[in-house]
Amino acid sequence: xxxxxxxxxxxxxxxxxxxxxxxxxxxxxxxxxxxxxxxxxxxxxxxxxxxxxxxxxxxxxxxxxxxxxxxxxxxxxxxxxxxxxxxxxxxxxxxxxxxxxxxxxxxxxxxxxxxxxxxxxxxxxxxxxxxxxxxxxxxxxxxxxxxxxxxxxxxxxxxxxxxxxxxxxxxxxxxxxxxxxxxxxxxxxxxxxxxxxxxxxxxxxxxxxxxxxxxxxxxxxxxxxxxxxxxxxxxxxxxxxxxxxxxxxxxxxxxxxxxxxxxxxxxxxxxxxxxx
Numbered sequence: 512x513x514x515x516x517x518x519x520x521x522x523x524x525x526x527x528x529x530x531x532x533x534x535x536x537x538x539x540x541x542x543x544x545x546x547x548x549x550x551x552x553x554x555x556x557x558x559x560x561x562x563x564x565x566x567x568x569x570x571x572x573x574x575x576x577x578x579x580x581x582x583x584x585x586x587x588x589x590x591x592x593x594x595x596x597x598x599x600x601x602x603x604x605x606x607x608x609x610x611x612x613x614x615x616x617x618x619x620x621x622x623x624x625x626x627x628x629x630x631x632x633x634x635x636x637x638x639x640x641x642x643x644x645x646x647x648x649x650x651x652x653x654x655x656x657x658x659x660x661x662x663x664x665x666x667x668x669x670x671x672x673x674x675x676x677x678x679x680x681x682x683x684x685x686x687x688x689x690x691x692x693x694x695x696x697x698x699x700x701x702x703x704x705x706x707x708x709x710x711x712x713x714x715x716x717x718x719x720x721x722x723x724x725x726x727x728x729x730x731x732x733x734x735x736x737x738x739x740x741x742x743x744x745x746x747x748x749x750x751x752x753x754x755x756x757x758x759x760x761x762x763x764x765x766x767x768x769x770x771x772x773x774x775x776x777x778x779x780x781x782x783x784x785x786x787x
Contacts, residue, residue, distance in 0.1 A: 514550070515563065515564050516564060518546045518549065519542050522541075522542040522546060526538045526541060529593035529594075530589070530590065530593070534584075537579070537582070537584070537585065540575070540576070543576075544576055544579065544580075546563065547560065547562045547563050556573045556577060557569060557573050559573075559576060560573040560575075560576060588637070591637075592663070595636045595660070595663055596663050598627060598634055598636065599627075599636070599663050599665055602665065602668055603668060604668060605668060605669070606668075606669045607627065607668050607670050607671065608628040608673055609625055609626070609627065609628070609636070609670065609671065609672045609673065610624075610626045610628050610674070611623070611624070611653065611656075611657070611672060612624060612626075612674065612675060613648055613675075613677060616640065618644065619642055619644055620642055620643065621640070621642075621643045621647070621648055622638060622639075623638060623639050623640075623641060623648050623652065623656060624638040625637050625657065625660055636660055636663075637656060637659060639652065639656050650680045650683050651682075653680075653683055654683060654686050657672070657686070661690060670690075670693065671692070671694065672692055672693070672695070672696070673694075673695050673696070674694070674695075674696045675696075676696075676697040676699055679696040679697050679698035679702070683696075684696070700713070700714050700715035701713065701714070701715065702714045
């Protein structure tokens with residue numbers, strides 16, 4: 512009990528600093544929820560309630576936590592924003608790698624998360640839940656989530672966005688380019704790209720042998736709604752994108768990688784390592 516009371520007190524002191532205008536009763540409930548989650552090592556509310564040194568039955572405490580979570584005045588992003596801001600501030604003036612990925616929630620929902628890649632771990636920054644059965648989320652919600660995060664980015668920070676094939680869409684690439692964020696994204700093998708003097712070709716036709724990386728060089732971008740359309744709405748000045756195809760002897764990658772600029776294998780390693 513002493514540990515839980517001490518932890519709750521420490522959390523309350525920090526929450527008062529982060530959320531000075533929030534109602535005290537909601538801060539207490541938030542601190543109790545965080546305390547129970549840490550001690551129970553579980554997200555089940557009944558397990559969390561059993562760790563709280565509060566009077567009442569487990570059922571009553573579980574309902575208290577559930578009412579708090581269902582309270583329309585509880586703004587999850589406003590509560591978590593100070594943590595996200597503090598995490599991002601530590602990367603000021605450095606290279607920051609953001610991982611964007613989806614995880615299935617049951618059979619009908621997808622959890623989309625943007626996290627910081629740090630020492631082979633993912634530190635979550637922002638997330639959203641979407642109704643989807645196909646294991647992917649459309650591009651507009653992807654951009655909307657990144658747009659909410661953008662104001663928290665520290666200045667003079669080199670931002671890289673790394674994503675799986677579900678995020679390798681031209682619309683997202685255009686948005687990232689406008690913000691001067693770099694990207695390294697897998698693309699569907701059915702997509703097409705255009706090279707000067709060669710013409711259009713399907714990504715699936717890239718001749719990559721097992722264990723080799725193939726650098727195709729600069730790919731000219733056009734206004735067509737395919738892979739080459741990344742720079743279609745960027746004005747008369749066309750940007751260049753490097754396309755890489757890769758297969759590993761230890762892990763087969765059926766979807767080649769699209770990278771905005773050539774930084775060698777350092778970024779590509781993220782697809783061979785533990786990021787995706």
